[in-house]
Amino acid sequence: MQNHKRPPASLLFIFGGSGDLNFRKLSPALYNLFIDEWMPEKFDIVGIGRTAFTDDAYRAKLLDGINQFSRRKEEKNGKWVAFSQHISYLQMDAENEEEYKNIAEIVKTKEQQYGEHPNVIFYMAVAPQLVPDIAKKLGPLNICADTKCTRIVVEKPFGHDLQSAHELNKLLMSMFDEEQIYRIDHYLGKETVQNILALRFANALFEPIWNRNYIDHVQITAAETVGVEGRGGYYETSGALRDMVQNHILQLVCMIGMETPVSFDANEIRNKKVDVLNAIRKISSEEVHSYAVRGQYSDGWMKGEKVPGYRQEKSVSADSNIDTFAAVKFYIDNWRWQDVPFYVRTGKRLHDKTTIINIQFKPAPHYAFPAEAAETWRPNRLTISVQPEMDIRLRFQAKRPGQSMTLNPVDMIFSYKDAYDGNEPEAYETLLLDVMEGNATLFMRSDQVEAAWKIIMPILDAWESRPPVDFPNYAPDSWGPEDAEALIARDGKNWITLPPLHQE
Numbered sequence: 191m192q193n194h195k196r197p198p199a200s201l202l203f204i205f206g207g208s209g210d211l212n213f214r215k216l217s218p219a220l221y222n223l224f225i226d227e228w229m230p231e232k233f234d235i236v237g238i239g240r241t242a243f244t245d246d247a248y249r250a251k252l253l254d255g256i257n258q259f260s261r262r263k264e265e266k267n268g269k270w271v272a273f274s275q276h277i278s279y280l281q282m283d284a285e286n287e288e289e290y291k292n293i294a295e296i297v298k299t300k301e302q303q304y305g306e307h308p309n310v311i312f313y314m315a316v317a318p319q320l321v322p323d324i325a326k327k328l329g330p331l332n333i334c335a336d337t338k339c340t341r342i343v344v345e346k347p348f349g350h351d352l353q354s355a356h357e358l359n360k361l362l363m364s365m366f367d368e369e370q371i372y373r374i375d376h377y378l379g380k381e382t383v384q385n386i387l388a389l390r391f392a393n394a395l396f397e398p399i400w401n402r403n404y405i406d407h408v409q410i411t412a413a414e415t416v417g418v419e420g421r422g423g424y425y426e427t428s429g430a431l432r433d434m435v436q437n438h439i440l441q442l443v444c445m446i447g448m449e450t451p452v453s454f455d456a457n458e459i460r461n462k463k464v465d466v467l468n469a470i471r472k473i474s475s476e477e478v479h480s481y482a483v484r485g486q487y488s489d490g491w492m493k494g495e496k497v498p499g500y501r502q503e504k505s506v507s508a509d510s511n512i513d514t515f516a517a518v519k520f521y522i523d524n525w526r527w528q529d530v531p532f533y534v535r536t537g538k539r540l541h542d543k544t545t546i547i548n549i550q551f552k553p554a555p556h557y558a559f560p561a562e563a564a565e566t567w568r569p570n571r572l573t574i575s576v577q578p579e580m581d582i583r584l585r586f587q588a589k590r591p592g593q594s595m596t597l598n599p600v601d602m603i604f605s606y607k608d609a610y611d612g613n614e615p616e617a618y619e620t621l622l623l624d625v626m627e628g629n630a631t632l633f634m635r636s637d638q639v640e641a642a643w644k645i646i647m648p649i650l651d652a653w654e655s656r657p658p659v660d661f662p663n664y665a666p667d668s669w670g671p672e673d674a675e676a677l678i679a680r681d682g683k684n685w686i687t688l689p690p691l692h693q694e
């Protein structure tokens with residue numbers, strides 16, 4: 191029996207209940223919370239969708255998802271039968287206002303059954319363009335007026351640009367208070383990303399050197415080997431900059447760049463993060479080409495397999511100019527970071543699946559050792575591997591054993607796999623639990639989302655007004671277009687990729 195306090199009674203409505211996100215991520219996450227006894231004593235999950243399902247058929251579909259995608263499969267745990275009793279399905283046309291009454295009915299019934307008013311959570315696992323309409327129809331049900339208990343969870347992308355994000359914020363805030371709106375960025379739920387806060391603020395060691403006096407530059411890489419995986423329709427309206435940089439990567443920049451929080455209060459953390467976004471230097475339209483690089487993958491070979499180019503993917507236009515790769519150099523204009531470049535890159539069909547953050551320190555101010563001792567001397571570097579490896583490596587110089595004084599770089603490594611049992615919760619588990627508990631620390635506030643859009647708008651506008659002349663410009667299984675190498679090489683640096691610690 192776990193010794194922790196469970197969240198209060200909760201009733202979850204999942205719009206997009208028959209969709210992929212629920213199938214692959216949400217249901218497995220809720221199931222794992224159930225196994226770990228983190229689900230409330232009283233809870234129900236209602237999947238909402240247009241497709242017809244009986245409750246049993248719906249449960250069978252979710253079980254299939256769990257067996258495919260959950261970190262723990264059903265056979266080993268045998269908790270499915272008990273968990274599935276809490277799941278039902280509501281077939282409904284989300285465009286028909288009349289049908290929303292069914293939701294109000296379910297809330298009333300459950301309230302009587304539980305003998306208390308539960309948290310009512312509306313999870314928008316639907317295409318982004320449907321969110322405003324659904325939210326508008328939830329408003330008149332009057333369930334939302336209960337600011338203590340009602341919550342709406344909105345997936346990314348939050349808006350398509352600054353203006354639409356602003357309008358969506360306005361609409362949601364006309365019906366919900368900010369405290370009721372949970373804008374998800376799943377990167378913030380990852381263990382390794384949360385650990386950045388522990389590393390920075392639970393250790394006295396790093397803070398004194400965490401600034402422009404000691405740090406030369408920061409690099410963030412979020413690389414994927416997959417292509418658009420049948421999501422061409424969505425990706426055609428997005429691209430790498432919108433899909434990854436506006437949210438996940440800028441959030442990582444915030445975690446690395448933020449000032450020390452006074453407490454772990456949700457608003458305190460978010461204030462410190464939004465300060466970073468507000469301090470990021472705005473790139474003018476004329477400068478975009480020297481700060482940002484875009485790319486699109488061609489067809490070619492990926493680990494011995496022939497793969498199509500982006501323009502040949504399903505639902506993608508044959509002359510699409512959408513970016514499947516983006517690299518940007520940011521500056522944070524404040525006392526801590528002035529003139530320290532933050533290089534970020536992300537892309538599909540790259541050589542490795544890896545998300546890593548490198549903090550590159552400046553060289554030691556004076557080499558006291560003889561020149562031959564220092565031939566392989568490298569400045570210190572702190573590497574945070576977010577995934578799939580989960581580790582932190584600190585590179586420092588050591589004397590190579592032997593009679594001569596030869597130095598070479600070595601790594602001090604903390605690996606999650608070696609230190610713990612390797613069964614960390616998935617990001618969605620952490621985030622769903624936070625929603626039920628009413629803890630918004632790891633969620634995006636309206637001003638954060640808009641500040642992030644403001645940063646990338648000049649790049650998006652410049653790219654839209656000047657179509658690329660060289661697309662597709664990188665081969666699968668590469669590290670993206672040559673221009674991305676040039677972006678960082680111009681400053682006398684290069685992208686860092688590390689060998690994995692654990693070879694399978």
Ligand code: BG6
Nearest residue numbers: 346376412414433434438545577
């Ligand atoms: C999503 C993007 O937000 O993040 C996807 O829409 C991307 O395109 C995914 O593949 C990457 O997430 P993760 O957790 O695998 O790094």
